Amino acid sequence: MNEKYFPAEIETKQQQRWAEAKAFEVEIDPTRKKFYCLEMLPYPSGRIHMGHVRNYSIGDALACFKRMNGYNVLHPMGWDAFGMPAENAAIKHNARPDQWTLENIEAMRAQLKRLGFSYDWRREIASCAPEYYRWNQWFFIQMWKRGLLYRKNATVNWCAKCNTSLANEQAEGGYCWRHEDTPVEQRELEQWFIKVTDYADQLLDDLVELEGGWPERVITMQRNWIGRSVGAEVDFALADDNNSTRSGSDRIRIFTTRIDTIFGSNAVIVAPEHELMDELIASGKASAEVRDFVIKQRAISPEERVAEGREKQGIFTGLWAVNPFNEEKLPVWTANFVVMGYGTGAIMSVPAHDERDFEFSQKYGLPIRRVIKMVGSTEADDAPVEAAFTAKDETGVLINSGQFNGLRVPEAIKAMTEFAEKKGFGRAKTNFKIRDWGVSRQRAWGTPIPFIHCAQCGIVPVPEDQLPVMLPPDLDYNTPGAPLAEHHSFAQTTCPQCKGPARRDTDTMDTFVDSSWYYFRYCDPRNDRAPFDPEIIAYWTPVDQYIGGIEHAVLHLIYTRLWAKIMRDLGLINFAEPVKKLLTQGMVCLATARCQEHDWLSPQEVIDGKCKFCERQVEVGRIEKMSKSKKNIVEPDEMIQIYGADTVRLFMLFAAPPEKDLEWSDAGAEGASRFLNRVWRIVYKWHRRTSDFGPQTSELEFSAAARALRRKTHQTIRRVSVDIGERLHFNTAVAALMELTNEIYAFDSSLKGEPDAADLFALKEALEALAKLLAPFTPHIAEELWQALGHDELLVVSPWPQFDAELAQEEELEIPVQLNGKLVARVWVPADATDEVLRQAALSSERVQARLDGRQIVKTIIVPKRLVNIVAR
RNA sequence: GGGGAUGUGGCGGAAUUGGUAGACGCGCAGGUCUCAAAAACCUGUGGCCGCAAGGCCGUGUGGGUUCGAUUCCCACCAUCCCCACCA
Numbered sequence: 001m002n003e004k005y006f007p008a009e010i011e012t013k014q015q016q017r018w019a020e021a022k023a024f025e026v027e028i029d030p031t032r033k034k035f036y037c038l039e040m041l042p043y044p045s046g047r048i049h050m051g052h053v054r055n056y057s058i059g060d061a062l063a064c065f066k067r068m069n070g071y072n073v074l075h076p077m078g079w080d081a082f083g084m085p086a087e088n089a090a091i092k093h094n095a096r097p098d099q100w101t102l103e104n105i106e107a108m109r110a111q112l113k114r115l116g117f118s119y120d121w122r123r124e125i126a127s128c129a130p131e132y133y134r135w136n137q138w139f140f141i142q143m144w145k146r147g148l149l150y151r152k153n154a155t156v157n158w159c160a161k162c163n164t165s166l167a168n169e170q171a172e173g174g175y176c177w178r179h180e181d182t183p184v185e186q187r188e189l190e191q192w193f194i195k196v197t198d199y200a201d202q203l204l205d206d207l208v209e210l211e212g213g214w215p216e217r218v219i220t221m222q223r224n225w226i227g228r229s230v231g232a233e234v235d236f237a238l239a240d241d242n243n244s245t246r247s248g249s250d251r252i253r254i255f256t257t258r259i260d261t262i263f264g265s266n267a268v269i270v271a272p273e274h275e276l277m278d279e280l281i282a283s284g285k286a287s288a289e290v291r292d293f294v295i296k297q298r299a300i301s302p303e304e305r306v307a308e309g310r311e312k313q314g315i316f317t318g319l320w321a322v323n324p325f326n327e328e329k330l331p332v333w334t335a336n337f338v339v340m341g342y343g344t345g346a347i348m349s350v351p352a353h354d355e356r357d358f359e360f361s362q363k364y365g366l367p368i369r370r371v372i373k374m375v376g377s378t379e380a381d382d383a384p385v386e387a388a389f390t391a392k393d394e395t396g397v398l399i400n401s402g403q404f405n406g407l408r409v410p411e412a413i414k415a416m417t418e419f420a421e422k423k424g425f426g427r428a429k430t431n432f433k434i435r436d437w438g439v440s441r442q443r444a445w446g447t448p449i450p451f452i453h454c455a456q457c458g459i460v461p462v463p464e465d466q467l468p469v470m471l472p473p474d475l476d477y478n479t480p481g482a483p484l485a486e487h488h489s490f491a492q493t494t495c496p497q498c499k500g501p502a503r504r505d506t507d508t509m510d511t512f513v514d515s516s517w518y519y520f521r522y523c524d525p526r527n528d529r530a531p532f533d534p535e536i537i538a539y540w541t542p543v544d545q546y547i548g549g550i551e552h553a554v555l556h557l558i559y560t561r562l563w564a565k566i567m568r569d570l571g572l573i574n575f576a577e578p579v580k581k582l583l584t585q586g587m588v589c590l591a592t593a594r595c596q597e598h599d600w601l602s603p604q605e606v607i608d609g610k611c612k613f614c615e616r617q618v619e620v621g622r623i624e625k626m627s628k629s630k631k632n633i634v635e636p637d638e639m640i641q642i643y644g645a646d647t648v649r650l651f652m653l654f655a656a657p658p659e660k661d662l663e664w665s666d667a668g669a670e671g672a673s674r675f676l677n678r679v680w681r682i683v684y685k686w687h688r689r690t691s692d693f694g695p696q697t698s699e700l701e702f703s704a705a706a707r708a709l710r711r712k713t714h715q716t717i718r719r720v721s722v723d724i725g726e727r728l729h730f731n732t733a734v735a736a737l738m739e740l741t742n743e744i745y746a747f748d749s750s751l752k753g754e755p756d757a758a759d760l761f762a763l764k765e766a767l768e769a770l771a772k773l774l775a776p777f778t779p780h781i782a783e784e785l786w787q788a789l790g791h792d793e794l795l796v797v798s799p800w801p802q803f804d805a806e807l808a809q810e811e812e813l814e815i816p817v818q819l820n821g822k823l824v825a826r827v828w829v830p831a832d833a834t835d836e837v838l839r840q841a842a843l844s845s846e847r848v849q850a851r852l853d854g855r856q857i858v859k860t861i862i863v864p865k866r867l868v869n870i871v872a873r
Numbered sequence: 874g875g876g877g878a879u880g881u882g883g884c885g886g887a888a889u890u891g892g893u894a895g896a897c898g899c900g901c902a903g904g905u906c907u908c909a910a911a912a913a914c915c916u917g918u919g920g921c922c923g924c925a926a927g928g929c930c931g932u933g934u935g936g937g938u939u940c941g942a943u944u945c946c947c948a949c950c951a952u953c954c955c956c957a958c959c960a
Contacts, residue, residue, distance in 0.1 A: 217877060217955080224876070224956060231960080256960060269960095312958075337958045347960045355874090356958060433959060553955085654898070655885060668885070671898055674913095681913085722889080732887065735897035742897090749914090816893040821941040823893060861940055867892050871940045 001687055001788035005680035007644020011780040015116050018783075023797050024118040026072055028539040035071035036540050037063040038519050038579075040548030040556075041078045044104035044126075045085060048111040050588040050626055050652075050664060051549070053636050057649040058585055058658050058730065059547045060117045061776040065724045067118070068775065068800040074540050076522035077112065077119040079105050081128035083511045084162055084178065087445040090477040097445045097477060101128055111637065115645045116780055118796065123525045127514035128445075132521065134468030135531035136513050137450035140192075141461045142570050144451070148195045151459065156191055156438055157184040164442045165189055167510060168435045169225075169555050177555070192449060192507070193436040199565050200432040203558065204228050206565075206576055213581040215659070218553045225554040227433025231257035232417045233344065234426040236268050239320035239329055248279045252321055252332065255343030255431060258353060258392065259420065260412035263401040264371035265348040266361060268321045269314065269333045272297035273340035276332075280317060290317055290334070297336050312337050312360045323348075324425040325416070326402060335360065343431050351388065358388040372396040372409060437559070439510045444475060444483040446508025454495035454502040463496050469504070482506055515556055516563035519543060519578075534572060543579045547658075550584040557582070583728060586661040588652075590632040592621035600631040623663050634664045646778035647673040653730035653777055675738055676781055679774070682744055683767055683785045690764035691790030693757075700758040707811070709747045713766045714808035716740040717801050720773045730777065737773055740766065764789075772801050817842040818869040824851050827868075835862045842868040 002009075018024065028034075039059035042052055056077075063075040079101075086097035093100075105126060112119070125132055143149035157171035158164070161179045170177040171184040196203075204226045207219050235251045252268055270276055272294045280286045281294065293315045314335030321332050330348075337356055338347055351361035351368045361368055368385045374395055381399045389396070396409040404412055420426025440449065448469040450462040462469055472490045479486045485506040495502040517531070523540040524532040542564075557579075564578035593601045595611035595618055605612045609620075626633045639648045651672040656662040702710065716736050723733035744766050751759060768789055774782035775795055786795035810831045815838060817825040825847040829838055839860055842848060852872060861869040 220877065221955065227959065229959070254960085258960080335958095337960090339959070342959045349960090354960070356960075359958095431959080550954090657886080660886090663885075665885075665899075667899055675898085678913090727889085731885095732897080735887075738897055745914090814893080818892085818941070821892095821939090826893070859940075861892090863892055867941090869892080869940055 001684060001784075003684055005677050005781070007646060007676075007780070008641075010784040011114075011116060011645050014780045014783040015113065017794065018116075018118070018796065021794055021797075023794055024075065025120050025122055026074055028536055029072050030539065032070070032072040034074065034540060034544075035063075035066040036074045036519075036543045036545075037066065038076070038522075038543045038546045040546075040552070041080050041515065041518060042108065043080045043083060043085070044101055044108055046104045046107060048108055048115075048636050050634055050636055053115065053648060054588050054652045054658075054662065055547055055549070055585055056112070056115070056117050057652045058583070058728075059545075060649075060779075061653060061724065061730055062545060062547075062728070063118055064776040064779060064796060065800070067797060068772075069725070070799070074522065075117075075119055076123040076125075076519075076525075077117070077121070078123075078125035078518060078522065079108075079127065080511065080515050080518070081105065081126040082133075082446045082508075082514055084443065084445070087443060087477055090445070094478070098128065101126075114640060115636075115649065118779070123522045125518065125521055125525050127511070127518065130468045130470050131526075131528065132518075133447040133514070135517075135521070136447040136509055137462070137467050137469060138464065138531065139513075139517070139566075140450055140509070141464060143194065143566065144461055146569070148198065148566060149192060150195065151190060151192055153188065153190045154193075154438070155186050156189050158187040158189075159184055162443075165191060165438060165440060167438050167512070169437075169558070189440075191438045191440040192505075193438055194562075196434055196437045196562060197432060199562055200226055200228065200434055201430075202565055202576065203434070203561060206561070209577050210579075210582075214579075215582065215584050218550070218557065218582065218584060221553045222558055225434060225558065228430060229257050229432075230428075230430050231255060232259045232413075232420060232426050233429045234259065234262065234324065234348070234420055236321035236323060236330070236348070237425075238332075239322050249276055252276060252346050253344045254346045254348050255429060256348055258350065258413075259416045259426070260396075260398060260401075260404075260407075260409050261350040261353045261371050262323065262325050262348060262416065263398075263404070264350045264352045264369045265323055265328075265330060266351060266357075266366045266368065267331050267333050267349040269335045269338050269347050269349050269360075270317075271338040271340040271345040272334050272336065274334065274338075274345045276319075276346075277317070277334055280319070285318070287318060290315055294334060297334075300336075312356070312363060314360060314364065324420070324423070331366075333364075341435075342433065352385045353388055353390055355388045355390065358385075369400060371398060371400045373399055375408075434558075437510075437562075439513060440507040441510055442482050443508050444471070444477055446511060447513065448484070449505040449507050449509060451505045452493060452495055452502045453505065454498060454500065456500055457495055457497045457502075460495055460497050460502070466496075484508070512556060512559050516559045517567070520567075520573075531572070537573060541573065541578065542575055545581045545583065546579045547583045547585060549587070553584075583658060585658045586656065587625040589623045589625050589661050589663045590634060591623045591663075592630045592632045593618045594621055595619075600629070602631040603634060605631075625661075626664075639669065643669055643673045644676075644780075646781050647676060650676065650734065650778050654734040655731070657729055657731050675741070676778060678745075679741055679770065679785070680781065682741065682748065683771070683788060685748070686763055686767060687785075687788045687790075689755075690760060690767060691788070693760050693764060700761055702758045702762065705747055705750050706758050706762040709743060709762045709766055710807050711810065712740055712743040713762075713769050714803040714805075717769055717773065717803035718805075718808055721800070721803070724776060733773075734777060737770065737777075740770055740773075744770070769801050771795065772798070813865060815841070815865075816867045817845060817848055818867060819848065819851050820871055821869060824848060831865070835864065838862050838864075838868055842870065 037059055039055050063073050067073040081101050086101045089095060089100045090097040140149055157166040159166055159176035159179060159182055161182050162176060166184060174183055176182045176184055207223060210219055233253055233255050235253050237251045254268060277294045281291050314333045317332045317334055319332035320329050323330055349357040351358040352370045353372055370385050372389060375397050392409055394408050398404050398407045398412050404416060407415060417428050448471060450469045452460045452462060454460055472487055475483055475487055477483055485491055491504050491506050493502055493504050520532050520537060524536045527533055560578060565576050567573050568576050593606045595601055595616055597614045597616060598611055601611060601618060606618050609618055611618055624630060647669060651669045654672060655668050719736045720733045723729045771782050771785040771789060779796055783795045812828050813831050814826050814828055816823055817827055825845045827841045827845050829841050839862060855872040858871045858873055
């Protein structure tokens with residue numbers, strides 16, 4: 001053992017030992033319990049960033065802990081390797097996206113190896129490899145056979161920068177998920193869709209299973225995103241005297257969750273995009289104002305929509321519709337607050353019981369009629385309505401609603417829906433906000449969609465024995481438009497059925513397809529007959545712990561749940577929820593720095609608070625997520641070079657609990673480094689004498705100091721085990737190790753003269769525990785110290801230390817004594833003191849006596865081992 | 874507008890079930906060692922009053938429940954995140 005701690009040296013050395021011993025290579029073993037520890041796989045952008053380091057440090061700590069606790073731990077890593085940046089790089093540098101991607105993978109793999117993460121690298125996958133994406137294609141064909149994949153002409157989200165269509169989840173809030181400044185356009189396009197809506201109920205209902213294992217926040221976000229609303233559709237006939245203005249349709253179908261309020265309806269309102277408006281305009285019967293309104297509303301961009309705020313605008317179309325419940329004739333309006341994409345794109349307006357309708361009716365002077373009132377309300381049924389009354393529960397009772405008067409709201413909904421069904425003008429209907437997943441992308445660096453379009457036979461899947469449909473190696477990514485469509489030997493093919501000339505589908509799959517099932521592939525990564533072997537999968541999956549960023553709450557994390565449900569229905573797996581526990585780790589942040597002259601500055605460009613280029617004082621901005629645009633980035637490689645991988649990993653785990661944001665701090669990293677040096681020195685001091693020392697405890701007599709050290713050792717083992725294994729609170733586990741280290745130092749300096757055998761025993765026990773407990777956080781130094789302490793076997797696969805409850809037990813306790821709930825004294829008692837002993841100790845305390853000053857004791861509350869509270873008057 | 878969180882020293886953060894608030898680290902101050910410095914080690918470090926002993930205050934604000942509240946309940950304030958006209 002070297003006297004000084006040189007991280008670079010020992011890290012390389014220990015990584016080699018692990019690799020030679022194949023320490024992290026695992027196979028299924030039915031005799032052992034398994035643990036699948038998974039971290040979200042990175043996009044091979046070129047370099048690892050601190051967010052990755054944090055994510056993977058957390059995962060590795062847990063994997064190591066479980067491994068040392070006897071689990072067969074699957075801990076893999078791979079690359080989400082398809083996608084736009086590669087294609088853009090290809091166009092910009094005239095390179096090949098596959099080459100660019102593979103080079104990045106090389107570089108990033110080297111970085112991950114430098115950090116010493118315990119992956120089974122034999123299982124590494126890259127989604128851009130034909131051996132992988134072949135199974136994307138296979139899944140598509142299975143889904144198509146089952147009607148879960150279909151093609152339709154639809155209005156889709158389009159990002160001009162990506163030059164491709166986007167799924168709804170990728171266009172939240174009207175902006176592209178990759179280009180937050182780019183509003184999505186709407187385009188008409190024929191696209192492939194996965195039938196998410198078939199699974200909407202399950203996706204929602206199964207969320208219950210995840211409670212406790214997933215963050216509440218993510219469950220709520222998914223629940224809202226799926227957005228189930230149970231209601232009814234009702235058809236309003238267009239009035240006969242509309243004949244002069246009417247064209248094709250004879251009725252308007254509306255969706256409502258409040259059919260009970262239908263007698264209070266004062267209008268039917270349709271979205272400007274509603275087909276009725278098309279018909280009206282096409283027929284030439286629309287007034288100029290109506291036509292202008294519709295055209296203007298349809299052209300509004302998401303930006304303008306936000307800028308305009310929530311001002312409701314609408315116009316009477318000239319059409320009339322008939323309320324089927326009471327034959328009342330209602331005006332048909334079109335308005336900006338009714339959206340075409342939800343329900344039927346048409347609503348009934350009930351101002352007395354809906355806030356939006358109330359606001360709208362007030363603005364345009366439409367009549368307002370109350371049809372629900374509070375049970376027991378004394379207000380007259382025709383009293384003016386001051387505000388919408390929207391309660392949808394037992395507290396509402398129907399009025400002004402003909403035969404339904406007197407019903408409570410829930411029963412009215414049931415009765416009126418049944419009535420509408422019986423009469424044939426309505427029906428129960430459940431709507432979802434979640435849409436079918438548009439998976440076609442008009443890009444070239446992705447999985448080719450394995451279908452052939454034949455003029456004779458229609459859509460024909462590529463025969464499974466011809467998979468994969470490979471990306472052509474000579475594809476020119478610079479081709480404007482769609483490179484695959486322009487690549488004739490790829491696009492032109494023959495129909496597998498009629499052998500006539502046909503055209504390949506030249507779109508590629510959304511890259512979220514790749515990541516929807518990648519972790520199943522890790523289990524059986526080289527299988528060339530199936531995506532995976534069901535027996536192997538049955539052992540390893542589901543994932544026990546998944547760790548990644550919150551940004552995928554409604555993207556990847558919904559798609560992957562969907563994919564599991566589809567795989568279950570395909571008979572590939574026998575469970576529906578693929579991830580038992582989810583940890584969403586916080587971001588890694590740093591304060592931004594800005595110079596008036598040179599804009600954003602990186603940490604290296606700020607010297608003593610001044611700009612490196614012009615010496616101006618730098619404005620320090622908010623602490624924000626590290627990002628290229630703000631230049632507030634700390635490079636992992638630089639930090640590893642300065643401090644070593646262990647220190648960087650330790651800081652990531654110590655600085656904040658995992659789910660919180662973490663601010664990078666050089667001083668904090670220094671602190672972590674100082675701690676490791678401290679550990680190194682004390683082990684160095686004692687390692688020779690403790691390593692060849694081995695008497696039995698029973699023969700030894702321990703001094704009070706040695707007993708205290710042993711107590712701390714066993715308490716620390718207990719605490720670190722609970723903090724990692726049960727709470728995933730790595731920061732407090734590290735704090736406990738620092739305390740143990742401080743205790744060892746205190747013991748060391750308390751030794752007068754030569755240590756006796758008992759002292760050596762206590763020291764050896766403490767130092768070995770320290771080395772072992774450090775393994776999840778700082779495996780290299782832990783391994784090195786373990787070796788120095790005289791062990792030839794690898795630490796990272798050796799058993800986790802067990803604590804002795806008796807030794808961890810305090811001998812004496814300091815018990816706080818309260819007087820009327822206020823702390824007045826502390827007394828020392830034996831740990832096993834009875835309540836009576838505690839009471840006497842408290843009462844006999846001088847400070848208590850003085851404070852009591854002859855007052856009457858009303859009662860004494862005793863919490864064993866905790867406190868005494870004397871209540872006195 | 875709706876939903877969700879969070880609020881504790883100069884800073885990051887502890888406090889397992891309602892039971893000693895501030896563990897651990899950073900920073901700061903003082904000291905030891907040294908020709909000197911760095912490193913390391915030791916001591917102190919919530920605020921106010923006090924030479925001290927000690928006292929008072931203190932977990933965003935105001936109430937409440939309780940012998941006892943950072944923890945539970947109500948209201949408010951602040952910050953952050955998500956969804957935003959979903960009928």
